[in-house]
Structures are given as C-alpha cells and as structure tokens.
Amino acid sequence: MELVINGESIQVPNEVKTVSDLLAHFQLNKKIAIVEVNLTIIPKQQYETTTLCNGDKVEIVHFVGGG
Amino acid sequence: MNERYSRQQLFAPIGEEGQKKIAKKHVLVIGAGALGTGNAEALVRAGVGKITIVDRDYVEWSNLQRQQLYSEADAKERIPKAIAAKRRLEEVNSDVAIDAIVGDVTAQELEELIRERKPDLLIDATDNFDTRMIINDAAYKYHIPWIYGACVGSYGISYAFIPGKTPCFHCLLETVPTGGLTCDTAGIISPAVQMVVAYQVAEALKILVEDWSSLRNKLVSFDLWKNQHAAIRVDQVKKDDCPTCGAHPSYPYLSYDQQTKTAVLCGRNSVQIRPAGQRNYDLQELAELFAKQGLRVDANPYLVSVSLGEQRLVVFQDGRALIHGTKDIQEAKTIYYRYLG
Numbered sequence: 001m002e003l004v005i006n007g008e009s010i011q012v013p014n015e016v017k018t019v020s021d022l023l024a025h026f027q028l029n030k031k032i033a034i035v036e037v038n039l040t041i042i043p044k045q046q047y048e049t050t051t052l053c054n055g056d057k058v059e060i061v062h063f064v065g066g067g
Numbered sequence: 068m069n070e071r072y073s074r075q076q077l078f079a080p081i082g083e084e085g086q087k088k089i090a091k092k093h094v095l096v097i098g099a100g101a102l103g104t105g106n107a108e109a110l111v112r113a114g115v116g117k118i119t120i121v122d123r124d125y126v127e128w129s130n131l132q133r134q135q136l137y138s139e140a141d142a143k144e145r146i147p148k149a150i151a152a153k154r155r156l157e158e159v160n161s162d163v164a165i166d167a168i169v170g171d172v173t174a175q176e177l178e179e180l181i182r183e184r185k186p187d188l189l190i191d192a193t194d195n196f197d198t199r200m201i202i203n204d205a206a207y208k209y210h211i212p213w214i215y216g217a218c219v220g221s222y223g224i225s226y227a228f229i230p231g232k233t234p235c236f237h238c239l240l241e242t243v244p245t246g247g248l249t250c251d252t253a254g255i256i257s258p259a260v261q262m263v264v265a266y267q268v269a270e271a272l273k274i275l276v277e278d279w280s281s282l283r284n285k286l287v288s289f290d291l292w293k294n295q296h297a298a299i300r301v302d303q304v305k306k307d308d309c310p311t312c313g314a315h316p317s318y319p320y321l322s323y324d325q326q327t328k329t330a331v332l333c334g335r336n337s338v339q340i341r342p343a344g345q346r347n348y349d350l351q352e353l354a355e356l357f358a359k360q361g362l363r364v365d366a367n368p369y370l371v372s373v374s375l376g377e378q379r380l381v382v383f384q385d386g387r388a389l390i391h392g393t394k395d396i397q398e399a400k401t402i403y404y405r406y407l408g
Contacts, residue, residue, distance in 0.1 A: 034239065
C-alpha cells in the first residue's frame, strides 16, 4: 500500500493495516506521537482500530526531549 | 530609526512600531545549552528589552560543537553556562539588559521568577520533559506564552503554546515519555538545533510584536538527515478536563508530590533522584541503549548500572536513580537528564 507520510509517498509492507502497525513499522510505537490521518488527529485508544487505505495522507510527529 | 535594527524594521510585519514593542519586552530563556544559546543570541540581536537566562550547568568541551555562545576558554575554565552566555550576549548587544541565573528550575523557583520578574514570554531550552511540564503549568497559571523546542540527532520539533488559545503540553502528551534518547545518547548535529531555534525565534518575534494572527498554530517536526517534514494542527487535542488548561485547572506539576525529588545520601557520596510522576522503564532496552554508546553497563532484572568515569549511574525500573561519586545535587541532575532525558 502507498501512503503519503509527512508529505512523501512511501510504500509500506502489506502487514501494515492500522495506525498501530504503521507506528510499529517506523519503530515509533514506544514513543509519544501525534498522528493525523487525512487531517483528523487519531486518539491513542483508536490506533489499533483505525485502518489505513491506499493514498491516505498521514502526518506523524513524535516528541523528543533533548535541547 | 536606529541603524542597528534597520533591516528588521524594514520587514513590514515588524516595522518601527514592532521594534518599539520588542524593545519593551522581557523574555525568560530556560536553559543555556544549544537551544538556549541560539534563542538568546537571536533575541538579543533583535533588540529585545531584557533577557533572563537560567542554567544549572557549566561549559564543557562537548558543548562547543553546537552551543554558539561559548568559547574554548569557557570550557577550559568550566564557566557556568548562564555566566558565559551573559558575557557573550553583552558583547553582541550592550543595549539589552541580560540577567544570568546559575541554578536549577524547579516549580518553586519558576513561580518566583515569574512573579518577581514578570516575563512576557518563556522560551523552553531545557533537555527534559519534567521541567517542560513545570514550565507548561506555570505558563498557563500566569497566562504567559511559552515556546517548546527540542531536538535529538537530526530531528527537531517545536510548538508555541498560548494560554487561552491553544491546547497545552499536557493535552498533547498526556504522560511524560520515557524514551531514553537524548543528545548525549543519540548525538545531535548543529543544523537540527538551528532549525528548532529558527522555528522558536520566528514565533517569539510574532508574539513580541503582538502579531497573534500570524502564529503558525501547528506542531512542526523535521528530520534533516532523512529529509522529512511534518506539521499538524493540534487545536482539536485540547481537553476540557485537562488539569493544566481545562475548566478546573490544578496545575499538578507545580505541586510538591509531582516534583523531581533529590536527596544526598549521607556517607555514601551519592545522590538519589526520584522523577516526577510514575516512570516505567524497559531495563533491558535501556541497558542496550547505554551499551551502544560504548558505556560499561551492568544490569539485573531490577536495575541498570552504568560507569561514567568517576560517577556511576544506577537506574531502577520506576525511574528512581542513584548517582554515585558525587554529593552535588546539580551535578547529579545533569547526569540524570543527560542519560535519561
């Protein structure tokens, strides 16, 4: 499936079906992140139930502490 | 028109009126590391009326690659960062009043600073989430905007929090992360710092000239090595029951039991640090992270122990830590946040 992630078209493996899978794929599942799919922010409780479709526009911002 | 600021005043959204406003404002910069020095220099060059800069650390050689106000002499002499920053900033612009505070920013100290000095804006240039939660609570309690900025590796993130308008840091985070990646464990390149500084200072100038409608209003992040950029409008994340910005705020991080606790352990040349709130570390992951930095690590199911030259850091699963080889709480806190964020 092809997703537009942070403005870039990216091919993700077939196993990636939900937001939760996507975060795991990018090894962001243990980090605190804000995820937007087609301009709607997905609440954390819905990561596992929110399925992604070909062409979805996803923005992912994760928090870091350094400075 | 003062020639010094002529190019900034020619920029129409600032103009002469904006410059007058900037010259009357007081900015509190919390932290004088990479982000703190970058923000402070830009604001001082821009002609802000007054800057107060706070930091508990001193200059080391490993800072010079990216902390733009410091020199080799500062590192050789281990000059406290706040002092070294003040000296350089006064050379850059003698019109600006610069106040340097060598010390830690706890809830109590931050509230005192805000009440006594009445800053117009807070710049986050800290290296840990505990202090950011305190800044967030204090900013919303006293209705002062604050600008979050953070970076690690080639990645950076920023957002301007405006009490009464935007959601707060607490709404966005819900809990304090325990990621473990910090500039001292994952490294940092200076362009990532400069990019965050640019985002922070741009929003700071808009706030100082009171051009509220031009604020970005988006949480931005970037990775300069992976060539990525993201921006999310986070207004919808604002929670009505948020303990910081909701209808009945309690400002939990300003209360005693949510603060990081430190204690010098008598006769053991050690300091204990208990972080605010509950942390939950994956000790195996933490041990691997330290090992990757080439540090000597010992671990058992209950704790991870890292040798750091003369000091040793021992971390328990709940985030409590012992720093052996020092009786200095500031030094112990520096080590704690350096390795655990």
